[in-house]
Each structure stands twice: as C-alpha cells, then as structure tokens.
Amino acid sequence: MSHKRIPKRKAAIAVGGVAALGAAALLLPNANASQSNGDAATPRTFAANDVSDVASMLASQLGDAFAGSYYDAQQKQLVINVVGNNSNVVNQIEKAGAVAHQVQNSTAALQTAAKTLKADATVPGTAWSVDPKTNEIRVTADSTVTGDKWNTVESTVKGLGSGVATLSKSAGTLKTFVDGGDAIFGGNARCSLGFNVTAGDGTPAFLTAGHCGVAAAEWSDAQNGAPIATVDQATFPGDGDFSLVKYDDPATQTNSAVNVGNGQSVQINQAVEAAVGQQVFRMGSTTGLHDGNVTGLNATVNYPEGTVTGLIQTDVCAEPGDSGGSLFTQDGGAVGLTSGGSGDCTAGGETFFQPVTTALAAVGATLGTGDAGAGAGDAGAGDAGAGDAGAGDAGAGDAGAGGAVDPSASAADPGAGGDAVDPSAGAVDPGAGEAVDPSASAGDAAGAGTGQNGTHHRSRKHQ
Numbered sequence: 001m002s003h004k005r006i007p008k009r010k011a012a013i014a015v016g017g018v019a020a021l022g023a024a025a026l027l028l029p030n031a032n033a034s035q036s037n038g039d040a041a042t043p044r045t046f047a048a049n050d051v052s053d054v055a056s057m058l059a060s061q062l063g064d065a066f067a068g069s070y071y072d073a074q075q076k077q078l079v080i081n082v083v084g085n086n087s088n089v090v091n092q093i094e095k096a097g098a099v100a101h102q103v104q105n106s107t108a109a110l111q112t113a114a115k116t117l118k119a120d121a122t123v124p125g126t127a128w129s130v131d132p133k134t135n136e137i138r139v140t141a142d143s144t145v146t147g148d149k150w151n152t153v154e155s156t157v158k159g160l161g162s163g164v165a166t167l168s169k170s171a172g173t174l175k176t177f178v179d180g181g182d183a184i185f186g187g188n189a190r191c192s193l194g195f196n197v198t199a200g201d202g203t204p205a206f207l208t209a210g211h212c213g214v215a216a217a218e219w220s221d222a223q224n225g226a227p228i229a230t231v232d233q234a235t236f237p238g239d240g241d242f243s244l245v246k247y248d249d250p251a252t253q254t255n256s257a258v259n260v261g262n263g264q265s266v267q268i269n270q271a272v273e274a275a276v277g278q279q280v281f282r283m284g285s286t287t288g289l290h291d292g293n294v295t296g297l298n299a300t301v302n303y304p305e306g307t308v309t310g311l312i313q314t315d316v317c318a319e320p321g322d323s324g325g326s327l328f329t330q331d332g333g334a335v336g337l338t339s340g341g342s343g344d345c346t347a348g349g350e351t352f353f354q355p356v357t358t359a360l361a362a363v364g365a366t367l368g369t370g371d372a373g374a375g376a377g378d379a380g381a382g383d384a385g386a387g388d389a390g391a392g393d394a395g396a397g398d399a400g401a402g403g404a405v406d407p408s409a410s411a412a413d414p415g416a417g418g419d420a421v422d423p424s425a426g427a428v429d430p431g432a433g434e435a436v437d438p439s440a441s442a443g444d445a446a447g448a449g450t451g452q453n454g455t456h457h458r459s460r461k462h463q
Helices: 021-025 048-065 087-095 107-120 147-159 356-363 379-384 442-446
Strands: 066-072 077-083 099-103 126-131 136-141 165-169 184-186 189-191 195-198 204-208 229-235 242-247 257-261 264-267 279-284 288-303 306-314 326-328 333-341 351-355
Touching (some): 066 099, 107 126, 107 288, 257 279, 306 333
Antiparallel strands (some): 279 326, 326 333, 333 351
C-alpha cells in the first residue's frame, strides 16, 4: 500500500491500481451544480448528489401518495412516483422542480411484498430490492438456487400478484467479495479499505466491510506485517455490512482523496445518499476503478453466511479482494462500501454496497479526518455539523480501496499481493471471514463473537 511513514505517522492510504481507464476518463474536475430555470412547471436540472434531499422532503410532504423516486441521469431530472391522480400532489412535485410519474404500487404495498419475501423466500443465493423505475420489486436468484428452492422463490413472487415483483436468474453466485489483491490484511483475511473517518472519541479510523471486521481483530497494510489498526465495531450479517477500524497510533494522519490512477484523484467532501439512476464509481484493490449506476435501494441479500438488509444495488462489477472498497460519485460524494454480489468484471453482474451514511450513524463516526492538515473538505465539516452522519455530512474522508497494485494482476495472480485464491470460488468459499484457504467456511472464519440478531460486534478493548 502507499502508506508514507513520516513524523506523526501519516498514513497516506491510496486506492488500488486502475484497471478501467474508461471510467477514469469520466472523472472530470467540474461537478454539475443544481440549476433552476425559475419556472415551477418546468423540471429543474439536478446534480446527482442533490436529489436525495429533495426526494426526502417530498416524501415527507406527500405522505402515502409518495411511491419512491429515481434520478434520470440523461435528463438530469428527479422523478417522483405517485399513486393516484391528485393535482395538488402533482403541483407540489412540480414546484420542487421534479417530475411526477403516476404508478400502480404504493410504498406500503411494496413494503408488504418485501415482508412476504422475507418470510417465505429467504433462500441463500437470493436478493431483492425495489426498482422505482419499474415500480416493482426486483428479485434475483443465483445459480445455486435450483429445484425446490427455485420453486419456492418463484411461487412466492407469483403470489404477490401481477406487476408487484419480477424474478430473474443470475449466472454467478452471490458472495462477499474477498481474497486476492494487495489491500489490508488481518490474519488469513484480506480486504479493501473504504473511507477514512474520525471516530466518536476523536481518534482516526477507517470504514470497511463488516464481514472483514468479523474475520480478524487486527489489520495491517502489508501481508504478515505489524498491525496498524484494530476493529472497534463490526456488523455482519444483519442490519448492514460495515466495520469501524481504529488506527493504533492516535497521531495517524490520513489522506483525503481517492487516487484513481493516471495522475487523477477525487476529493471526498461529503457522505451522500444513493439515488436510483445515479452514476457511481467503485475503487477496489483487485480490479481498480469501475463505474456503473445505482439500480435499487434498501436491498436484502441472502448470503450463505446470513441475511444482510439495507444495501444499495448497482450494476458495477466487482471481484474477490474488492470487499470494503469505496463507492463514490464524480463530484466527491462518499456513497458506499463494497459488500458482495455475483459475477465478475468480465461477465458483469450485480454488486451490493453498504450505505456510508448508515454506517457512519451506526458507529458514531464522521467522514473525514477532523484534522485541518488533512486536506480539502475538512473546512466544510463544521458547516455540515461534525456529528451529523447524514447526507449533508462534509469532510474529506477517502482512504481509497486498500493500496496500489499492479492493475494487470488478477485475483488469482500470486503477484497481486500474497496468497491468492480462485476467484471463481462459490458463495460458500469466501465466507464471513474471507479466509485465504478457499475451503474455509463462513462460520469458521467468523469464529466467536456472534452477537444477537445475527450481528457481530468486536470491542477494541477485548482484542
């Protein structure tokens, strides 16, 4: 990794080598600001980072009439789904500069359908999320869901009624993306670092995936190297997939930009909520930089290790070794941490991410370093509220995805940073602990420390 040992041990954690220069070329320095043409009846032009605040405001104002929202990236417009044909509701939407779209399914109806799926179709290898563009729940079953399992999922989806949910088959297997690549190391586990943060007690820390945090208590920036950070909190499976890892040296200073290679970097200046249709970029220590779009929110994923809820669904690719890496926007918004998915960066597939805003709120941390010397974005932290972990939280807080690697190195290439595993290993191979031994199971690697409700919690004091 690109840590630089200087006085006060400044940890300049960079991101993995770039494997997709096409994505890097899209990262231009000028962000599109929201614009208004002054005509309430004509849709405004929104920047992707701005739509979540407007959508949240309208959701509160419209009540039961609100049925979700999404971002039309081509038109740069915010689309609000509404149930019924109430002219007052349409006027409120247009006054806010958004576009009203009449749909069949209410938010309550889709939530009820999701509860039915959870009760009757929680099968390992399945996932579902609401697609506001189609106003349906999109259910995916991977290649391991066959026979009676497939019949159970299929009959449950059909039982929801016409136009409520769709079911599709994925060629890959749903798994946590672990192992392979030069990243952060903990015992036999290997992951990518997400974003640097300031813990609630003011000490430097970083966020990564929860299934990484339950795999090992201590983490190093080099394989078999001395630990530099200790897991403070970890959640997986359950209500998320995130870990807070504190640097052992309280004087550690951290970098504030995602290095995307080719001389480019992206300053991270705030945590933002994801919006369906939003373009996002993912940086990982195995596959480097890739881009795509958000396709679903509040996704439920049934990994072999257990069910994880509240995730972001995307069409961005990822591979083993990318777990915990950063998902961000072109104009510096921290969006998510890589959790898992199916497929790879050759065949494609869906990938799921832990929302950064939710993780920050859960662990009581603030995006960024909280140090005036840490770089751009820090000055904005005070304006946004240092304790606010929501979408308006400012402060540059990147750490990238775990360290520079040879972009030509594959997940199975020993030159990628140590013992590698076969990236084609099935969902049961990586496990919650991401053991380098592909025969290690999820439960074996996770070991002790399983808390209530399927959530693992590690306390720094006991490690």
